[in-house]
Structures are given as C-alpha cells and as structure tokens.
Amino acid sequence: xxxxxxxxxxxxxxxxxVQINCTYQTSGFNGLFWxxxxxxxxxxxxxxxxxxxxxxKGRFSSFLSRSKGYSYxxxxxxxxxxxxxxxxxxxxxxxxxxxxxxxxxxKVLA
Amino acid sequence: xxQVTQNPRYLITVTGKKLTVTCSQNMNHEYMSWYRxxxxxxxxxxxxxxxxxxxxxxxxxxGYKVSRKEKRNFPLxxxxxxxxxxxxxxxxxxxxxxxxxxLFFGEGSRLTVL
Numbered sequence: 001x002x003x004x005x006x007x008x009x010x011x012x013x014x015x016x017x018v019q020i021n022c023t024y025q026t027s028g029f030n031g032l033f034w035x036x037x038x039x040x041x042x043x044x045x046x047x048x049x050x051x052x053x054x055x056x057k058g059r060f061s062s063f064l065s066r067s068k069g070y071s072y073x074x075x076x077x078x079x080x081x082x083x084x085x086x087x088x089x090x091x092x093x094x095x096x097x098x099x100x101x102x103x104x105x106x107k108v109l110a
Numbered sequence: 111x112x113q114v115t116q117n118p119r120y121l122i123t124v125t126g127k128k129l130t131v132t133c134s135q136n137m138n139h140e141y142m143s144w145y146r147x148x149x150x151x152x153x154x155x156x157x158x159x160x161x162x163x164x165x166x167x168x169x170x171x172x173g174y175k176v177s178r179k180e181k182r183n184f185p186l187x188x189x190x191x192x193x194x195x196x197x198x199x200x201x202x203x204x205x206x207x208x209x210x211x212x213l214f215f216g217e218g219s220r221l222t223v224l
Contacts, residue, residue: 002169030208031210033212033213035213041217041218042200042215042216042217042218043153043200043213043215044215045212045213045214048210048212050210087152087153089153091208095166096141096158096160096207096208097155097158097168097169098143098145098153098155098158098168098213099155099169100145100152100153100154100155101152102150102151102152103152
C-alpha cells in the first residue's frame, strides 16, 4: 500500500531549530513536497525535492533520501507565525497522483 | 492576481440533493485536482486532470464526478451526497502534472451533508 508517516504534533521555542521528519512508501516516486497550512487556511507550497540531498530556501530547508524513503523539513530561527501544520506529500510517477501525510502540527512557544 | 477560486465556500445540504462545487484558475495551468481534508486523515486526492478532457481517479473517487471541458474550470459534482461526504474540500492547480510544479490551492469549500 501507499503510506506517508509524519509526527502528529511538535512543540518548539521561538528562535530555535526544529526538524519535521517524513517517511514514505509509495508505488513510484516523482517528487516530494512540503506544504504549510495555517488553521482555517489553504496549504501553501514550501519546498520540492526530487533528487537526494538538501534544498535550502531562506529559513526553510528540505532533505530527501530516496533509498531510505525519508525526508525532513528543517525550520530555523523559529517565529510565532511558523505555528501551523506541515504537510509532506509525494507525487507518484506515471499516474501523477499526490499522496499526503496527515500533517505535523507545530506549536511555537514564546 | 493569480488565484484558484472555489464556490461555494460553505454549504449545508441534505442527503441525495445533487450539488456542484466549482473551481476556476486564471493561471493557464494544465493540471487541476480535488482533495478532501478530514481530521486525522489528512488531504486525500479525489480526482485529477492532466488537461482538457483528461481526468483520472485519485484515492477516494467514490461518490464524486468531475469534468474538464475548459482549461480553467474543474467542477466537482456530488450526484447524491451522503453524510460521509461532509468534509473540507480543496481544489488545486499546477502548471503541469510533472516537473517542479507546485500546487496552488483554492481557499476551500466546507460542505455539510445532513
């Protein structure tokens, strides 16, 4: 079957660094995405990885290991506005379906 | 402004009364898709479309229909809604089905079926 696992909830302090992990098992792989979703709002795109390695984008970085079926999202210099759910999604190859994890709710404390 | 527009944003209906949720994008995107989001289950893809007249099932297509007669529109049709279709629905589009194309989401449509 197809499955994406990520922690349900995480808590961190303002100014700190947090790493949100995602493991996946899918039939085919054509890219891994991270989205941010604030409560009551639509998801917005954060990052995309299709090759192994680290992609950096300001305070946000995302890492992918295809052989391990593993990714993480790294958030640095946490701000209160980073309190949101973070969704890991895999696009499958051939069919262009998207499989989403259930999301990690991050709380940033002052 | 580049956007994905869904209507209605909120709807309460009764079992069996056909309804359509419209989705329109103004970015000339080829790829469009529908999702439902339920607590504890995350976002699940219902249907997607790679281009005009090309649609395919996602993971939870039962009870839904779609059509893609024009590039900008991708309506979601519930022919006979049931209470288990009560959910938050998102439409999303992407420049294409592959590549680095990120999904742009509409604001969501909260549907309640009594």
